[in-house]
Amino acid sequence: MNGFTFSPALGWVAGGLLAGVLAVLAVAEIMQFARRRKAGASDETIAACVRRTLMMLVAAVMVLTPSVVAPTTSRAINATDVILAVDVTGSMAVTDARYGSGEAISRIDAARKAVHDVTKSYPDASFAAIRFGASGTLDVPLTPDAPAIDNWADTLTLESTSVSAGSSLDAPIDQLLITAKSIREAHPDDAIVLYLISDGEQTSDKTRRTFSSLRRYLDDGFTIGVGSTEGGKIPAIADGVNTGGSATGSDTADQWILDPDTGEPGVSKMDEKNLKDIADEISGTYVKLGDSQTLADAVSSKVSDQWRVTSTVKERTRTTPVVWPLAIVLALLLAWELGAWIVTSRRLL
Template sequence: MIFQPVLHPMLVLVLVVPALAAAGWMLVRAWRGRIRPGGERSLGRTDAAPDSSQTRVLRPNEGRAADARGAGPAMWALRVVLVLACGLLLLRPGLPGGEMRALATDTDVVVVIDTTASMVAEDWAGEPRMDGVRDDVRTIIETYPGARFALITFAASAELRLPLTTDASALVSAVDVLIPEVTRQSRGSSIGVAAPLLAEILGRAAASSPERARMVFYLGDGEQTVSSSPESFAAASTTVDGGGVLGYGTAQGGPMRETTGDPDDRGDYIEYQGERALSVIDEDALRAIADQLGVDYTHRTADDTVALPEAPATTTAYREDGTTRHVNDLSWILALVIVILLCLEIARASMLIARMRGLAVRAPLPSGAASPPAWSSTSPPASPPGVSAKRRLPSETTEDSHGLGTRSSSRGEGGTP
């Protein structure tokens, strides 16, 4: 059994021991109250005769009232189990599921993605090129376990979207929500605009962690849409230990839809001189970037899997302890037990409320209290014994036989009817 405490074990003891002691004491008290001399079980409070060791068993109504005042041994036993389950849940018990050697990559991976409007060109098996970019980013993450990842995107300018982090899911989320630049706001872009920012990030990483290797992956279509020459990535090459340039697109080109910044809005196809405008990959420009970084260039298509280089051997090794433990967590079993016990408590409380309401309706009046009248508000009282039913009060009002009027009569105390 392995424990992975949520709280410090001493704090768990401070929380659980008092509650467990209180529940255990109430269990013992309830058990002693149910078993009396003579071996009989009482339904609640019992009265023993002074000259007898036998127990008087309460009447059914008295037993129900007694049960309403407190829980029996069974309920308190369940509450003891509930406290124990809560304490064990805080300790997170588990069973060892075996050991395996874990590979760790002490590498910093910087991903540079082209987000210009041409990246929505539909020549990735009929889908936008950006779909291929997202698939390849996931492959990069799977290929380098334990690495730190950073994300740079560029269109008219470069932007650091994600600093170096070991949270690979953050990179996936950032890439999934990438939206290419708005078509109507596009003024052209350079495929090398991210070079200065990339050199800066790699330089800082090398200074802070010189023992880690650094890899760069550039993902784009190579289209230069400004008149100036693209910036060079040569300055960053001194801190690059590996990576690759991945090119997207075809020589035939793919049609592009207008982008509005809304991921759910599929705009119309962009037209030029009455025909659909096509975006064509520039592989020569992409090969030039690969040469500047000192990495290989790969043309990507939807029908093959990207081949990525291995991480530098000096930064890829097994963990120092050689193994990593896999634990089968048992917390879900304890959570299920707690839920069941709480449901029983709620059901019992509901039954007690209903029972106490019934007792309140059927409760007898205390001795000496006046009985309530046996007639309703609309029926006259019965005549007392020995008094004629025709005898009325000294002053009476009656309705004539036709219901048209009333007559009133007064008699003295000794008058005749």
């Protein structure tokens, strides 16, 4: 059901002040007319006073921008599609990452913060979310619902130690190809941007496949490095554990992945070379997160300037200004005032 409201185009502060000034002028016009008429010092007619008062009041209401609020499932979105691919291997639980401050946090927490900044940087874009460990999985198909992507990031769980078979950076390639290709076919004129967030560690014995096959579908891309080159000990991850808050990423502290060669806790180090190589393969940019580096400013220059209308399941409200009837009334009053002034001027000649 449609509703009526005021939604000042100048904002409630400026719009309210201006409307208040116009209302005061309307009252001042009436008071001045009454005072002068009583003193016999004015030839202003009652019709002229009413006309001028109405002009002030109509203008005051117009400044407040009367609007109609109606529910809608249509939404205009920017023709930019962002694919987010986040590493969820066990090494992402290492607490050696920093994101915009000197506080040490887990790599997966830094990745979560990075995802939030990406969705803020593309407020009207569409997003697809992929996690990868032993394989790549499309968790969220392309959607303009940015909060759904933020919720996905907040609930990401790391790959448990029991199923881990070593990190392989090419694990998401197949899913990335399928996702990027389907987006390109559905929206051939869209700008597609990839953000791949990982520590860059490759522990698998297999040779990493190249990401260059993605270039035909991407307009731009970023590889995001989380962690440090000094590295840290890798916590043992239990099945289904969300490592969002603990330092170790497991329910029991001081349980670490052991190096089979030394019997000591293994150390995971961020591999910048791998991430830089992948960035080159997709003709993209490498960004290392750190004390002063976040993704707030890492926005692609290839963002589309085109828009399209889509239907969404979620119902939202649309506010439509309805000023034109008042504009007609004000125009008629001004025409009346001009006509009266011309007639009076000709009489005085």
